[in-house]
Amino acid sequence: MESRFVVVGAGLAGASAAAFLAEHGSVVVLEAEDQPGYHTTGRSAASYIDTYGHATVCAATRASRDFFWSPPAGFAEHALVRPRAELEIARPEQAGALEALLDTHGAALRPVGRDEILRLSPILRPDIDWSGAINEATADIDVDAVLQGFLRLARARSAQLVTGARVAGLDRIADGWRIRTAAGEFRADVIVNAAGAWAGEIGRLAGLGDLGLTPLRRTALKIEPQMKDGLGDWPFVIDVEETFYFRPDGGGLMLSPADETPSEPCDAQPDEMDIAIAVDAFEQATTETVRRVAHRWAGLRTFAPDRIPVVGPDPREPAFLWLAGQGGYGIQTAPSLALAAAALATTGDVHAALKAEGVSAADLGPGRLLA
Secondary structure: OEEEEEEEOOOHHHHHHHHHHOOOOOEEEEOOOOOOOOOHHHHOOOEEOOOOOOHHHHHHHHHHHHHHHOOOOOOOOOOOEEEOOEEEEEOHHHHHHHHHHHHHHHHHOEEEOHHHHHHHOOOEOOOOOOEEEEEOOOEEEOHHHHHHHHHHHHHHOOOEEEOOOOEEEEEEEOOEEEEEEOOEEEEEEEEEEOOHHHHHHHHHHOOOOOOOOEEEEEEEEEEOOOOOOOHHHOOEEEEOOOOOEEEEEOOEEEEEOOOOEEOOOOOOOOOHHHHHHHHHHHHHHEOOOOOOEEEEEEEEEEEOOOOOOEEEEEOOEEEEEEEEOEHHHHHHHHHHHHHHHHHHHHOOOOOHHHHOOOOOHHHHOHHHHOO
16 A cells, blocks of 8 residues: 555544654554543543643644634534633742742743642642642543544545554665555655654664663553532642642542553553552541542553654654643644644645644654764
8 A cells, every 4th residue: 555644553642643644645554542632532531631741742732722622614513622621730849849839830820829729629629728820721632522523534535544453574675665464564755753652662773873862661440539519510620739739620639649650552551559648648638538449440551762752753754743742731632733743744844723823743753862
């Protein structure tokens, strides 16, 4: 099978890139698993927080906002987002970290005191002199609706999805690439590496190395709190130093210890110690006692050394385009980074939505990691 673009990976990064690339030429998406979005995409905390991460990440998040709030006609049957405030909480000894956060994000965050914090999140311990900041422009994202919308859009533009197609080899040939997979052989002018935790492995198969991309495991669990009054409207609560967080999820609370454990690419599984750390941090901060963990899971968040996504053609091999290293920001940045990938693959420059936020091709490109 021959095409102009082969996208490796059918998580949200690969699906969104395929949808936009298909406007410029034929696209084949190769997915190692039997279904798209099996790994990190399907295990995300699913939030839009435009004050989370490096300044470049925050800019890419803001550049994605219009898509999430006003997707193309027919993209999904219902809204992609549900507004939910994000509340940063700090104990007295964390005042310096809170001040630094407020200095960094300015008007995007509103300082809040103990009384308002306890009103917003009534399970927090009243004997702690909390301070904090709130971002009221944040939201939950329906990740499955976004993924399925991009897959439909890609198919409508004649992109083809091949599952069970784990890449086993990449060979540079005169007119592009030969890609050997478990589902057969494919040829393409350009490869787009959107393989998530396996992006470094795909880079090595192409002879380009892994750019220092590192998968980090993050654990999550779901619990049923004793207090449920107004639960659905509670904010996303995160410790200002990101040592734990929790938010409403399907009638319960999703809780994480915000762990970052280096891992080989794999079907990540939760670690019992991380579960215990999460429960302890939650109980120390709230009036709740966790009697039962209803569900537990883990995912791999892959970061570049500078924790900025890697998007753009490799300067050593321009027919190999990276769309990797999204870390914990891949869902909320997916529309703008996919548009950037398509623009970089076809025009050599980032999309206007990112330019408007002050992001350049050099800010995202792999060249910054090769110096």
